[in-house]
Amino acid sequence: MSTQIGRTDGAPAWSRLAGIFEDRLSNIPVLMVLGAIWLFFYTRNEAFLSSQNITNLILQIATTAMLALGIVFVLLVGEIDLSSAILSGVCATVVANYAVTSGWNIYLALAAGIALGMIAMVIQAVIVVFGVPSLIVTLGGMVVFQGLLLVVLPPEFTVSVGGTDYAEIASADVPTTVAYLVAGVVWVGYTISRWIHARGSSNDRIWAGVLSLVIGVAVFGGVTVLSRADGLPLPVVILGAMLIVAAYVTTRTRYGIHLYAVGGDRDAARRAGIPVSRMIIYSFAILGFCAAIAGVVDAARLLSVSNSSGGGPLMLNAIAAAVVGGTSLFGGRGSVWSALLGALVIGSISNGVQLLGYSPEVQNFATGGVLVVAVAMDVVITRGSLWPRRA
Amino acid sequence: MPPAVPPSADSATTTPFLQISGVSKHFGGVRALHEVDLDLRRGEVIALVGDNGAGKSTLVNVVSGVQRPDSGVLHVNGVEVRLDSPRAAAAVGIHTVYQDLSLCDNLDAVKNLFLGLEETDPWWRGRTLRRRAMERRAREVLDSMSVRLRSFTAPVGGMSGGQRQGIAICRALVSDPSLVLLDEPTAALGVSQRAEVLDLILRLKEDNRGVLVISHDLKDVQHVADRVVVLRLGSKVAEFSRGDYTSSDLVAAITGAHEGVA
Numbered sequence: 001m002s003t004q005i006g007r008t009d010g011a012p013a014w015s016r017l018a019g020i021f022e023d024r025l026s027n028i029p030v031l032m033v034l035g036a037i038w039l040f041f042y043t044r045n046e047a048f049l050s051s052q053n054i055t056n057l058i059l060q061i062a063t064t065a066m067l068a069l070g071i072v073f074v075l076l077v078g079e080i081d082l083s084s085a086i087l088s089g090v091c092a093t094v095v096a097n098y099a100v101t102s103g104w105n106i107y108l109a110l111a112a113g114i115a116l117g118m119i120a121m122v123i124q125a126v127i128v129v130f131g132v133p134s135l136i137v138t139l140g141g142m143v144v145f146q147g148l149l150l151v152v153l154p155p156e157f158t159v160s161v162g163g164t165d166y167a168e169i170a171s172a173d174v175p176t177t178v179a180y181l182v183a184g185v186v187w188v189g190y191t192i193s194r195w196i197h198a199r200g201s202s203n204d205r206i207w208a209g210v211l212s213l214v215i216g217v218a219v220f221g222g223v224t225v226l227s228r229a230d231g232l233p234l235p236v237v238i239l240g241a242m243l244i245v246a247a248y249v250t251t252r253t254r255y256g257i258h259l260y261a262v263g264g265d266r267d268a269a270r271r272a273g274i275p276v277s278r279m280i281i282y283s284f285a286i287l288g289f290c291a292a293i294a295g296v297v298d299a300a301r302l303l304s305v306s307n308s309s310g311g312g313p314l315m316l317n318a319i320a321a322a323v324v325g326g327t328s329l330f331g332g333r334g335s336v337w338s339a340l341l342g343a344l345v346i347g348s349i350s351n352g353v354q355l356l357g358y359s360p361e362v363q364n365f366a367t368g369g370v371l372v373v374a375v376a377m378d379v380v381i382t383r384g385s386l387w388p389r390r391a
Numbered sequence: 392m393p394p395a396v397p398p399s400a401d402s403a404t405t406t407p408f409l410q411i412s413g414v415s416k417h418f419g420g421v422r423a424l425h426e427v428d429l430d431l432r433r434g435e436v437i438a439l440v441g442d443n444g445a446g447k448s449t450l451v452n453v454v455s456g457v458q459r460p461d462s463g464v465l466h467v468n469g470v471e472v473r474l475d476s477p478r479a480a481a482a483v484g485i486h487t488v489y490q491d492l493s494l495c496d497n498l499d500a501v502k503n504l505f506l507g508l509e510e511t512d513p514w515w516r517g518r519t520l521r522r523r524a525m526e527r528r529a530r531e532v533l534d535s536m537s538v539r540l541r542s543f544t545a546p547v548g549g550m551s552g553g554q555r556q557g558i559a560i561c562r563a564l565v566s567d568p569s570l571v572l573l574d575e576p577t578a579a580l581g582v583s584q585r586a587e588v589l590d591l592i593l594r595l596k597e598d599n600r601g602v603l604v605i606s607h608d609l610k611d612v613q614h615v616a617d618r619v620v621v622l623r624l625g626s627k628v629a630e631f632s633r634g635d636y637t638s639s640d641l642v643a644a645i646t647g648a649h650e651g652v653a
Contacts, residue, residue, distance in 0.1 A: 257506070258507075265497075268492075268493040268506070269506070332495070333497055
């Protein structure tokens with residue numbers, strides 16, 4: 001999504017059509033993969049696309065998507081992170097200690113957890129800015145945070161959060177009417193701003209209309225499908241809010257342009273007066289924030305924190321989600337929506353495999369295959385040719 | 392090839408925009424620049440030529456604020472200035488187009504033109520980018536330089552060398568500079584793209600901006616430059632006005648065959 005002037009006046013119709021969609025196609029490969037996966041599971045079992053299962057799916061992927069969102073920011077500036085998943089477990093544990101064991105107000109405990117996540121990430125970012133590769137810094141950070149998790153956990157290595165305010169974070173619902181109202185305000189606001197910003201050219205008007213319609217269907221359809229008996233699950237709302245804020249910040253602000261510039265060409269960014277080091281630190285701080293939220297939501301859903309919090313496949317799934325969604329590992333290319341779409345792809349496979357009762361190894365084979373296929377499709381589309389360039 | 396534009400008649404009488412006086416720069420024991428004097432006027436194209444290591448890049452770095460001279464002073468419009476960063480140079484109206492162009496290949500033309508200088512709404516409107524205003528200004532600047540792009544939204548990484556050079560030059564123009572420094576603008580270009588860029592240089596001059604261009608290509612230099620300044624081993628050894636020299640004079644000055652021509 002970028003500035004929109006296509007100089008296609010007087011061009012043939014097909015080229016005008018291409019002009020409308022020009023540079024707005026980056027999410028197509030992952031959408032195709034997602035569609036294929038959904039179609040496959042739906043034809044095997046119609047329950048896969050039931051409202052209940054989709055709600056379930058979103059709740060399952062919320063943690064991965066939130067973490068992947070933070071990772072997108074770090075990937076965009078051309079860095080990588082391996083430590084955020086385990087850090088999310090540490091943050092969730094600290095929040096549980098304060099909120100459940102010590103009886104602090106839940107918001108105060110949350111603030112402490114978020115602060116810890118951001119500080120831990122900023123410390124790593126400062127080392128990265130000094131010139132140590134982020135792969136190494138965050139690999140070391142991952143091991144250190146594993147130790148830190150054991151330090152902050154009580155001797156029995158688990159804190160149950162069931163029946164507390166903490167668990168409410170995953171189980172609370174936003175009443176359906178409120179959800180529709182907020183969705184309506186967001187949609188109307190979006191449509192108005194699109195319309196105001198649409199340039200004189202008819203391409204822009206058409207695109208504004210199409211987008212407004214798509215967003216409207218997505219927002220209201222999403223609320224309808226995802227609502228359960230008492231309303232919209234809170235984790236869905238949190239994830240949605242994080243995505244909308246991130247999308248605004250990355251595409252509509254000066255900070256967003258600088259984020260992409262730093263990932264595209266650091267020297268050019270520096271000569272343009274962009275504070276490159278500071279931008280890298282900001283990205284890691286945002287990842288720290290996302291990791292803390294992801295950890296808390298995950299712990300609230302699982303009703304406890306333990307020495308396995310933030311472990312398992314979470315880290316690799318989150319990175320894979322960002323990359324499958326179309327964010328480049330080399331910086332400067334991708335969007336915040338890739339976090340959601342990639343997490344949906346990976347989550348759909350595991351959800352479908354469980355729904356159909358396939359053996360667990362099928363999930364590994366499918367997830368690994370999809371990771372490679374999705375990125376390969378992206379490579380082919382970006383290059384515009386199936387075959388590698390000759391040297 | 393575009394027609395050459397004659398030097399403006401009053402250029403000799405007006406105060407120079409930039410006066411470089413007695414600038415020296417050493418790197419360890421190496422003398423990069425020695426007591427160089429140079430005047431640059433608006434509406435004038437000056438070419439800086441010399442062999443590798445003659446001090447051309449050092450001189451450009453001093454004027455663009457990348458390096459501080461060891462001694463010597465710079466005056467802008469008669470006022471002494473200290474240029475200790477590219478920002479300081481930009482603030483007095485000096486913009487540099489680097490040899491590598493310093494474009495972000497993943498961003499589109501408009502974003503590259505305004506990189507670091509983006510216009511935003513006031514804070515109470517969320518500091519949103521003023522994309523429409525930036526696009527309008529980008530179109531003006533690109534049109535004024537006759538830089539034609541197929542798309543404003545395509546990343547510049549996929550564009551031709553001439554288009555990229557055009558965007559890099561227009562990028563310098565967004566803030567309306569008085570002097571534009573061009574470091575080897577034609578080095579990596581094909582024949583037609585080279586003609587485009589030379590055309591751009593003459594347009595800068597028509598807009599009454601000063602241009603200081605480093606080039607290895609003596610044909611290009613003879614085509615666009617009102618004055619040619621020859622550096623050799625860090626010193627200014629010759630200065631020629633348009634029409635007062637031949638290619639062999641230039642070569643002789645560059646190689647040192649006629650020491651003391653100046």
